[in-house]
Amino acid sequence: MEQIHAVRRIQFAAGHRVFQHESKCRNLHGHNYVAFFHARAESGLDAIGRVIDFSVLKEKLGGWVDENWDHGFLAWEKDTEALEAIRKVPGQKVYVTKRNPTAENMALELLLEVAPKVLAGTGVTLSRVVLWETENCYAEVQVDVR
Numbered sequence: 001m002e003q004i005h006a007v008r009r010i011q012f013a014a015g016h017r018v019f020q021h022e023s024k025c026r027n028l029h030g031h032n033y034v035a036f037f038h039a040r041a042e043s044g045l046d047a048i049g050r051v052i053d054f055s056v057l058k059e060k061l062g063g064w065v066d067e068n069w070d071h072g073f074l075a076w077e078k079d080t081e082a083l084e085a086i087r088k089v090p091g092q093k094v095y096v097t098k099r100n101p102t103a104e105n106m107a108l109e110l111l112l113e114v115a116p117k118v119l120a121g122t123g124v125t126l127s128r129v130v131l132w133e134t135e136n137c138y139a140e141v142q143v144d145v146r
């Protein structure tokens with residue numbers, strides 16, 4: 001059977017570091033991230049042929065990203081040094097992650113934790129998140145369809 005997805009691109013800027021990275025990514029730094037959210041309908045296309053309107057994905061997923069990650073700093077809860085340093089900056093937006101904020105773990109958080117919450121009641125779920133961290137590197141996570 002065919003599979004149809006509506007895919008929404010959302011860009012954001014954020015700071016992070018990869019805790020215990022072997023080289024340069026241990027430093028506090030930032031990226032212009034680009035996320036692609038792949039949504040599928042729980043019960044087929046709507047009356048006019050959409051999985052969901054692209055603007056709803058922007059409002060729900062983009063809204064969450066804007067509020068929580070955009071122009072903020074992501075730090076792992078175990079990375080107490082980074083958290084302590086960044087919290088010294090008055091007014092700094094900080095998001096504490098449950099996993100080391102690699103591109104893989106950020107994509108996982110968007111797919112497994114953020115999307116189910118913000119898309120509840122819309123009739124769609126995400127099957128995949130692709131997160132570009134640099135122009136050369138991205139991580140992809142998808143739900144198991146077996």
Ligand SMILES: Nc1nc2c(c(=O)[nH]1)N=C([C@H](O)[C@H](O)COP(=O)(O)OP(=O)(O)OP(=O)(O)O)CN2
Nearest residue numbers: 017018024025101102103104133134135136137139
């Ligand atoms: N598997 C992962 N590897 C790395 C991650 C990650 O999230 N997952 N993150 C980093 C750094 O945070 C950052 O992305 C630096 O990447 P870099 O290797 O420098 O890639 P660039 O495209 O910026 O530059 P190149 O010149 O191509 O190296 C590191 N690894």
